[in-house]
Amino acid sequence: MKPGKLLFLNEDEVRRHLHMADLIPAMEKALIDFSAGKVTQPVRSVIKVDVAAATGFLGLMPALTPDGLGLKAVTFYPSNAERGIPTHMATIFLVDPQTGEPLAIMDGRLITEMRTAAVSAAATKLLAPPESKILAILGSGVQARSHVEALQLVRQFEEIRVWGPTTKHAERFAKEIGGRALSAEEAVRGADVVVTVTSSKTPVLKGSWL
Structure with missing residues (x-):
């Protein structure tokens, strides 16, 4: 990617590039790095959203790892199930840890869905x-x-x-x-x-x- 060019990936594009077989070992490495103290990951901050249409939550999750720097913003609106739309939605923002330059903005709903299962698979691989x-x-x-x-x-x-x-x-x-x-x-x-x-x-x- 050329310097200064920000990459945008919607859910369909994420789906084309993200594969569970690759994600499971990536999560294994992430867990190992976290346990080894190589990851800076503050406790998630949460804002409760109480508006006329619904009650929901916005969570912000930044992290610095040996492989990158980024932030996930995730929303949880239980009543979305009645609207026929996902209860969880997310956006992931990646930046260059060396310069702070924005690198990518990605739809995070599918990433969150797959990442959660990949972590369970990593644990199952070792414990079952x-x-x-x-x-x-x-x-x-x-x-x-x-x-x-x-x-x-x-x-x-x-x-x-x-x-x-x-x-x-x-x-x-x-x-x-x-x-x-x-x-x-x-x-x-x-x-x-x-x-x-x-x-x-x-x-x-x-x-x-x-």
């Missing part, structure tokens, strides 16, 4: 038994779909069980991924890997099922 065959997904939304994609890259699951707070959604999602829609308890009992990806405000997983 290599012979793990049964995956239980508690949730049937965006993160559920992304987690199935990511986790299947680090373990060879023979069975995927799905539970969701809305039975119709869970059944549709299970059909899409070749899984089975079950009750939460049925999904969890005997599973090798359990993923909770629901925004439920009440507990959906009991320790006695594990």
